[in-house]
Amino acid sequence: MYPDEFDYYNADSIDEALELLDEHSDAETELLAGGHSLLPAMKTGLSSPDVLIDISGVEAMQGIETDGDTLSIGAMTRYSDLTDSEGVAEHAPVLADAVRQVGDVQVRNRGTIGGNLAHADPAADLPGAALASDATLVVEGSDGEREIPADDFFFGMYTTDVGPDELLTRIEVPSADGAVGTYVKKPSPSSGYAMVGVAALLDTDGDTVKSASVGANGVMDHGVRLESVENALVDGSLDADTIEAAAGHAGDDLDVAMMMDDLQASNEFRAQLLEVYTERALTAAMDGGSTPAAAD
Structure with missing residues (x-):
């Protein structure tokens, strides 16, 4: 056509x-x-x-830089550049893990991180990772730059806080500082998009969880934080029992009736998948997750 x-x-x-x-x-x-x-x-x-x-050729919107404790990624940076970057693997492990699961080689050689996030497809892989990474999305318009926390960026299906006269120019991610990041998904058998995807970033002190950030996509009409899971993890021991109990809270803050409901999965099935894949993401983090060494 x-x-x-x-x-x-x-x-x-x-x-x-x-x-x-x-x-x-x-x-x-x-x-x-x-x-x-x-x-x-x-x-x-x-x-x-x-x-x-x-806007794919705008050089000012391309590239990856580390400034102190912040990783800055141009919105037109391609997935393949992210997967090849040691800085992304080290400072943004959950984002690195999610990008590796986007599409196929051809898609990753052409697609961009900014295009993915600005398009805000609820089944895309990166919204959950951006949320779990506590990313800040920087947009620019006639009035200058504006910083939007990832928690406030996604409004609904294909809808974000970017105005009609603005561009998403870069994504800033605070350094994970040794935290472990993972992303797991139940891919659609027809498209590879996420029927449910869960991103988790855990910072531990020995066997104790100091902080936890967990984001999900494919469940609601936009990426969401799973705060009840995060709260259930913090100050607990990172073991199978804690993970199972925390995953049981995955749907606490979400209305099952408002979950995505289509030919691939009903909203009730997605609620079950969310709990299962939350447990899998946390288990992968417990087992070491995405580390710089694993990025090759």
């Missing part, structure tokens, strides 16, 4: 992209990053933009 006609612009800088957004504010406008979600939607008629602004 072929998309409807549209005007195409290639932005060379953040300022040029923002100027194009302003210039075409009265038209149906889409931003092109990796294109793995947008182009199929255009070909099937689900999306018919009048204007397409290509």
